[in-house]
Amino acid sequence: MTAWALTKRSLFYLAVIAVVVISVFPFYYAIVTSFATGTDLFKVQYWPHSLTLVNYLNVLTTGSFPRNLLNSIIVAASVVLLALLLAVTASYALSRVRFRGRSLLLLTILAVSMFPQVAVLAGLFEVIRFFHLYNTLWALVFSYTIFTLPFTVWVLTTFMRDLPIEIEEAAIVDGAKPWTIITRVFMPLMWPALVTTGLLAFIAAWNEFLFALTFTSSNDTRTVTVAIALLSGATPHEIPWGPIMAASVIVTLPLVVLVLIFQRKIISGLTSGGVKG
Amino acid sequence: MTTEATGGAIPLSHSGTHRRSELQSSRLRSAFIFLIPMIVALLIVAGWPLARTIYYSLTDATLDNLYTGAKFIGFANYFAWVTLPSGRTFFSGILVDPAWWNAVYNTLRFGIASVVLETVFGMLIALMLNKEFVGRGIVRAAILVPWAIPTIVSAKMWGWMLNDQFGMVNDLLLHLGLIHDKIAWTVNPDTVMLSIIIVDVWKTTPFMTLLILAGLQMVPTDIYEAAKIDGVHPWKVFWRVTLPLVRPALMVAVIFRLLDAMRIFDLVYVLTPNTPTTQTMSVLAQQNLFAFNKFGYGSAESTLLFLIIAVMTILYIWLGKVNLSGGAK
Numbered sequence: 001m002t003a004w005a006l007t008k009r010s011l012f013y014l015a016v017i018a019v020v021v022i023s024v025f026p027f028y029y030a031i032v033t034s035f036a037t038g039t040d041l042f043k044v045q046y047w048p049h050s051l052t053l054v055n056y057l058n059v060l061t062t063g064s065f066p067r068n069l070l071n072s073i074i075v076a077a078s079v080v081l082l083a084l085l086l087a088v089t090a091s092y093a094l095s096r097v098r099f100r101g102r103s104l105l106l107l108t109i110l111a112v113s114m115f116p117q118v119a120v121l122a123g124l125f126e127v128i129r130f131f132h133l134y135n136t137l138w139a140l141v142f143s144y145t146i147f148t149l150p151f152t153v154w155v156l157t158t159f160m161r162d163l164p165i166e167i168e169e170a171a172i173v174d175g176a177k178p179w180t181i182i183t184r185v186f187m188p189l190m191w192p193a194l195v196t197t198g199l200l201a202f203i204a205a206w207n208e209f210l211f212a213l214t215f216t217s218s219n220d221t222r223t224v225t226v227a228i229a230l231l232s233g234a235t236p237h238e239i240p241w242g243p244i245m246a247a248s249v250i251v252t253l254p255l256v257v258l259v260l261i262f263q264r265k266i267i268s269g270l271t272s273g274g275v276k277g
Numbered sequence: 278m279t280t281e282a283t284g285g286a287i288p289l290s291h292s293g294t295h296r297r298s299e300l301q302s303s304r305l306r307s308a309f310i311f312l313i314p315m316i317v318a319l320l321i322v323a324g325w326p327l328a329r330t331i332y333y334s335l336t337d338a339t340l341d342n343l344y345t346g347a348k349f350i351g352f353a354n355y356f357a358w359v360t361l362p363s364g365r366t367f368f369s370g371i372l373v374d375p376a377w378w379n380a381v382y383n384t385l386r387f388g389i390a391s392v393v394l395e396t397v398f399g400m401l402i403a404l405m406l407n408k409e410f411v412g413r414g415i416v417r418a419a420i421l422v423p424w425a426i427p428t429i430v431s432a433k434m435w436g437w438m439l440n441d442q443f444g445m446v447n448d449l450l451l452h453l454g455l456i457h458d459k460i461a462w463t464v465n466p467d468t469v470m471l472s473i474i475i476v477d478v479w480k481t482t483p484f485m486t487l488l489i490l491a492g493l494q495m496v497p498t499d500i501y502e503a504a505k506i507d508g509v510h511p512w513k514v515f516w517r518v519t520l521p522l523v524r525p526a527l528m529v530a531v532i533f534r535l536l537d538a539m540r541i542f543d544l545v546y547v548l549t550p551n552t553p554t555t556q557t558m559s560v561l562a563q564q565n566l567f568a569f570n571k572f573g574y575g576s577a578e579s580t581l582l583f584l585i586i587a588v589m590t591i592l593y594i595w596l597g598k599v600n601l602s603g604g605a606k
Contacts (some may be wrong), residue, residue, distance in 0.1 A: 012405075016412065019402055021418040022479070027422055030434045031291060044448040090315035093308035105294055105312075112323045114590055116540035118559040119583035122333050122566055122576040123326025126343065146322040153315065172300065178307035189289035207427035210559070214567060225429040229547050241437050248430040259425040267417075270484065275471040 027252065034245040041242055055246035064219040065247060068227040072251075076205040077138050078141045080198045083148040087197070088190075091156035092182050096168065105155070113150035119144065128215055132255060139215040140223065144208060148201040155200075155269055157192040158177055160186060197263055197267035203255060224251045305575065327583070334577035339570050347573065354577035371577055377551060380561040380578075386470065387557065388538035391477045396531060400484030404519075406486070407493045424483040430546035435476045439463055466554045473545060473555050477538070485530050492526025493519070532593050539586055558582045 015105055032045060037054045059065045093099075094106060109197050124143050125134075133139040163186065171185045187194075212223045222230075228251065295336055325416045338347030356370040371377045406417060423431070432456060438445045439462035447459045462472045496519065501576030520527075542559040549555045 012410070015401075015405065016410070016416055019405070020416055023419040023422050023483070026348060026434045026438060026479070027426060027429070029438060030430075033437065035414045042443045044445050046441065046445075086315045086318055090560050092290055093311040097304050097308040099305055099308060105316075106422055109319070111590070112319055114536050114558065114586065115323060116325070116579075117583050118540065118542065118562050119586075120323060120326035121330070121563065122572060122579060123329030124322065125566075126329055126333075127321065131345070143322060145318055149315065149318060149322075154514060176393055178304060178311070203425070206563035207429070208526045209429055209546070210563065212336055213546075214563065225427055225543075241440075241443075243432055245437065248433055252426050252430050255427070256422055259421050263421055266421070267491075270487055 006069055013238050027256070030248055030252075030277065033241060034249045037242050047264075056250070059243045059247045059250070065224075065227055067220055068224045069250070072220065072223040072225075075140045075144070076202045078137075079144045079148050079205040080142065080201045082145060083152045083201050084194060084198055086149060087152040087156050088187070088194075089182060091153050091160050092178065092186065094153065095157045095160040106154075106224050109150045109153055115146065117147070119151055121210070121214060123221070124211075125214065134215060135217050135221050137216075137221060140205075140212055143211045143215060143250040144205045147208075149202055151204075152197045152201055155197050156190070156193055159190065163189060169253075192265060193269075194260070196265040199258060199266065203259075206251075206255065210214070228235045279416045286574055288389060289514060295562055309535055318481055328450065329581075330576050331580050333573055334580040336570040336573045336576075336577070341569070350573070354574050355581075369411075371574070371581065376553075376556075376561060377558075377578060377581075380556050380558045383470070384539055384541070384557040384559075387473060387477070387541065387555075389537055391474050391481070392472065392534050393483045394478045395482045395534060396527070398482045399489050400531070402482065402486045403489035403493055404515075406490050412455070420483040420486055423480050426480070428480065428543045429547055431476055431480050432544050435472070435479075436463060436548050463549050464552075466552075469552050469555050473548060475545060476548060478543070480544075481534065481537075488530035488533075489523060489527055492523035495526075496522045532590075536586055536590065539589070540582065556586075 029046075032048045033041065035048055035051050036045065036055075037050070037052050040050050065113060094102060104219050124146075128134050128139045128142070129141075166190075167185055168181060171181050176185070207225060208223075208224045211228070214225045215230070216222050216226065219227075224247070228244060228247050231247065232239060318360050333347070335349060336347040337350050337353075340449075352370075354370060356368070356372040358368045359365050360366045402416075402420065406413060424467060426434070439447075441447065441461035443466065444459075444462070446462065447456070450456045451459070460468060462468045500516065500518055500522075502519060540559050541557050542563065545555050545557050545560050546563075558578065559582065562575050562578035564575070565571045565578060571577075
């Protein structure tokens with residue numbers, strides 16, 4: 001190997017290491033901080049010096065954080081179920097049946113996913129007040145449909161479109177009705193797509209902030225993102241970094257683990273249809 | 278996504294026998310029934326609220342008179358003027374509101390800077406991941422971490438790292454000798470926008486990388502082999518072969534990111550609260566709606582943001598002739 005090739009190779013691996021470190025370091029640093037208390041917090045430490053669980057005990061036993069965690073789980077799980085239920089049947093119609101206005105409908109669905117959330121904020125606020133959902137978790141389940149449904153429909157439509165026509169024809173010849181075709185023929189084939197879209201919808205709902213901030217107003221109905229944003233100390237100038245980092249790690253760790261387990265599925269879900277999750 | 282692309286669909290047109298057309302009409306009927314719930318859901322959560330936001334933008338509504346009759350005031354929230362008997366004319370409304378134009382400027386500045394940086398870094402990392410090398414799987418897993426972290430959490434994490442007194446970034450830069458005094462990254466007017474851009478680029482470059490990578494993997498490898506045999510310089514290969522071939526995928530990624538950047542709310546709200554230098558259109562509208570009790574005025578700002586994004590989307594699709602589904606395929 002020539003000297004130049006060696007340099008090139010080292011530079012390449014240097015870049016590789018830089019990418020990995022920059023990607024992972026902030027989360028690593030949050031974990032290190034979450035294990036520090038008192039004066040340790042105010043010394044910059046690149047390696048964990050202390051391993052105290054005080055911050056974790058603090059967020060999990062005082063205040064409403066456990067309740068917020070439960071709220072986020074309830075909201076995200078309900079949103080996923082609702083979006084998948086509505087999307088599976090709709091994408092069957094959109095991908096397997098030809099009808100007039102189908103491309104217009106698909107384009108409209110895509111347009112909805114590009115809506116700035118703030119554009120519907122005022123109108124949604126009115127609708128939520130009208131149904132007496134303000135400051136309830138249902139307000140969030142209801143409003144999150146606006147960003148989970150379009151992309152779920154889009155990805156599932158792309159997926160179902162690529163399933164071979166023969167399977168469906170065989171079912172039709174056997175006299176199966178569309179509902180049976182969906183539940184008995186397509187659903188078993190669609191598990192990978194359902195897992196991917198469900199996971200992406202879950203992450204989107206879990207991370208949402210604007211609606212959660214606007215449509216809930218008490219500690220008991222907030223979700224984790226709002227709770228973390230509003231975590232404050234005894235005085236306005238004293239920011240409780242330790243507990244904030246502990247709460248952040250609790251909220252993020254399950255997501256990171258899920259994403260790493262399902263990375264291939266997530267990557268294919270993100271790139272299929274080119275719609276952001 | 279175009280109609281032609283629907284490979285698996287059973288066509289309705291060539292229905293030869295009576296049995297066939299009956300089957301088709303029954304399929305059409307059930308398709309219709311299947312679509313109704315989704316359409317109704319989208320109308321309730323998107324169509325109707327949007328219409329109401331636009332309606333409220335033409336009223337003087339506040340949170341207190343939302344149901345007890347907000348007065349219709351035409352376009353006064355957008356633009357209005359009064360001429361006094363003395364002949365002096367006063368203008369009012371969003372179009373002459375410095376706070377609004379400041380927010381427009383901030384949003385554009387943020388959007389352009391972050392999308393350009395994300396595209397460049399995304400392309401570089403995608404090119405890296407498109408090579409075979411030891412540890413590629415680790416890199417691909419690592420870049421998913423920023424993407425998986427909730428925006429609020431990344432805002433807090435970076436807020437802590439960029440803290441002026443105890444932050445790790447200042448500490449590192451001081452030790453490396455790159456700065457002499459600690460910088461108040463998220464407070465100093467010169468660096469607040471930079472902080473927002475840094476965090477956003479860190480968080481969303483992975484998305485860009487994955488979309489570009491999907492495009493790169495569609496490029497047949499024999500093209501590269503041919504170029505290598507012909508001794509074409511890699512730089513030239515990139516500009517002449519790779520870039521034109523991934524352009525559709527790149528364009529889709531850029532438009533999605535740009536539209537997303539135009540509506541940024543959470544990062545700004547949490548990392549630099551109440552800072553005029555970073556206040557974006559979404560933040561300003563949300564504050565007018567719910568914090569300053571100017572529901573009509575805030576609705577008008579939301580409507581303008583919606584129009585800006587709608588025009589951008591239409592222009593982009595029209596000018597770029599982007600196939601919105603096909604880019605990554």
